[in-house]
Amino acid sequence: MPKVSRHTATQGGDYGVVVEHSEDLDPYTVDFLTFREDVDHTPLLKGLPDGRCQCPHWGYVFKGELVFRYPDHDEVYYAGEAFYAPPGHVPVHTEPGSEYLQFSPADDLRRSSEVVMGHFPPLCG
Structure with a gap:
C-alpha cells in the first residue's frame, strides 16, 4: 500500500x-x-475561474489556523480539526507557523498549482 x-x-x-x-x-x-507568513491567495489565483481555487481539498490542521474564503462566508479551521474545502474557495493563512496536511485530486491540483506558481515567485523575492 x-x-x-x-x-x-x-x-x-x-x-x-x-x-x-x-x-x-x-x-x-x-x-x-x-x-511562515500570512498569505492571502487572492492575487495568486488570478486566471482561475472567478479567481478561486477549483480543486477540492480534504485535510487536517496540525498547528495554527486556516481560513477558506467563499463568496458568501469564511470557513475557519484550527489545530486539531479536519476540513473539506469544495471548489470555489480562496485559502487565507491567518497565522504564521500554520501547518496542515491536505489531500487533493492530483489532476485538479496540478491545474490550480500551475496558475499559483505563475504568480508566486515575485512574492518570494
Missing part, C-alpha cells in the same frame, strides 16, 4: 513563505504545508 510522510515526500520545496512536502499517490496528491 502506498504511503508518504513529511520526511519521505519527494516533491515540493522551500518557497520562502511556504514549505511544501508532497507526493502523488494516484489519483491524489498528499501535501504537507507549513506557512
Whole structure:
C-alpha cells in the first residue's frame, strides 16, 4: 500500500513563505504545508475561474489556523480539526507557523498549482 510522510515526500520545496512536502499517490496528491507568513491567495489565483481555487481539498490542521474564503462566508479551521474545502474557495493563512496536511485530486491540483506558481515567485523575492 502506498504511503508518504513529511520526511519521505519527494516533491515540493522551500518557497520562502511556504514549505511544501508532497507526493502523488494516484489519483491524489498528499501535501504537507507549513506557512511562515500570512498569505492571502487572492492575487495568486488570478486566471482561475472567478479567481478561486477549483480543486477540492480534504485535510487536517496540525498547528495554527486556516481560513477558506467563499463568496458568501469564511470557513475557519484550527489545530486539531479536519476540513473539506469544495471548489470555489480562496485559502487565507491567518497565522504564521500554520501547518496542515491536505489531500487533493492530483489532476485538479496540478491545474490550480500551475496558475499559483505563475504568480508566486515575485512574492518570494
